[in-house]
Amino acid sequence: MATATTKLHLSQIAPHVVQSEIRSMSVECDRLGGVNLAQGICDTEVPSPVVARAIEAIHDGYNIYTRLDGVAPLRQAIARKLARDNGMQVDPEAEVLVTSGATGGLYAAALALLDPGDEVILFEPFYGYHLNTLLSLRIKPVAVPLAMHTWELDLDRLRASITPKTRAILVNTPSNPCGKVFSRKELEAIAELAIEHDLFVFTDEIYEYFVFDGTEHISPATLPGMRERTITISGLSKTFSITGWRIGYLAADKRWTGAIGYFHDLTYVCAPSPFQYGAAAGLMELPRTFYESLSSEYQLKRDQLCAALTDVGLTPAVPAGAYYVLADVSRLPGETAREKARNLLRETKVAAVAGTAFFTEGRGENLLRFCFAKREHDLERACELIRSLK
Ligand SMILES: Cc1ncc(COP(=O)(O)O)c(C=O)c1O
Structure with missing residues (x-):
């Protein structure tokens, strides 16, 4: 019974x-x-250097666990790309973490930096995984609606959503599902609030190369005062059409990468080894x-x-x-x-x-x-x- x-x-x-x-x-x-x-x-x-190097890596025996923050050629290639395309200077030995997709990056970062009951602001319309990642960790997502159809940021609404429990703002730019690319002015306003209220900013920049009509993608970490509080998350799933390979990355101040790396190790151990080499080849060899x-x-x-x-x-x-x-x-x-x-x-x-x-x-x-x-x-x-x- x-x-x-x-x-x-x-x-x-x-x-x-x-x-x-x-x-x-x-x-x-x-x-x-x-x-x-x-x-x-x-x-x-999938671009041919990416495929070729991954297959070669399998044949060369790169099939075992990697260092928990990823293989050196990929970390170096990511640091080089971040400097070249995003204007970010990061140390590939201490400030870059190769993750199991951007998804694994956000999950590990949230585990390492947030506590149950914390509030995290995200913009609506949102990507469902962002909401559910927070919910599954007993973190409260607080949705701030963007203006319907134009997707403009309502700064007053954002400001009013910040409470003493707010720990972070999550910015997805370019965004799934509405394709909004946050402007410099909007990101500066978000940065100002993050600094004033001492908040982390988690980014999801997975669509950074999918920008149209000359729109500029800006990485929030590059704005004044944002380096230490921004966890920059991205990955190669979309850029190289390798969604099933699970290769993403995260860049953050070395105060945070150690703990995030441990939690990523705990949940995913490492991103797939031969695919890390394939992704590194793509980043190094593909032209502008x-x-x-x-x-x-x-x-x-x-x-x-x-x-x-x-x-x-x-x-x-x-x-x-x-x-x-x-x-x-x-x-x-x-x-x-x-x-x-x-x-x-x-x-x-x-x-x-x-x-x-x-x-x-x-x-x-x-x-x-x-x-x-x-x-x-x-x-x-x-x-x-x-x-x-x-
Ligand atoms: C906004 C956003 N972030 C992350 C992902 C998944 O990224 P990854 O494959 O690197 O985990 C997606 C996939 O649809 C997405 O739309």
């Missing part, structure tokens, strides 16, 4: 950390043989033009998708970066965003994600997120299918 006092139960937090809507849309899309613009998988080609063509190619994909959405009255908020579009889908049938996403999939065979996945209760019901990190052929087909919408 079931008893109310059994100790065989889920943790208290488990029911609050729910699996994303993205997976269920993907399953439904596969069942219908549709085009999946729900999931942020970039299935474009590789990154430039990344942004020009994705800008074309963005324009292609936005044009198709506009044609059928699903007005997109054209993103300045990353590779997702939030579109206004008020005209689709359905009471909720989830219903609208299912109706769209049924009618056009294109899967998108309900906007509500990226907002706290009650917002995002008229939005769907479409991903344009797709091979040309798939994106073309998706656009044709979208245009078939009556």
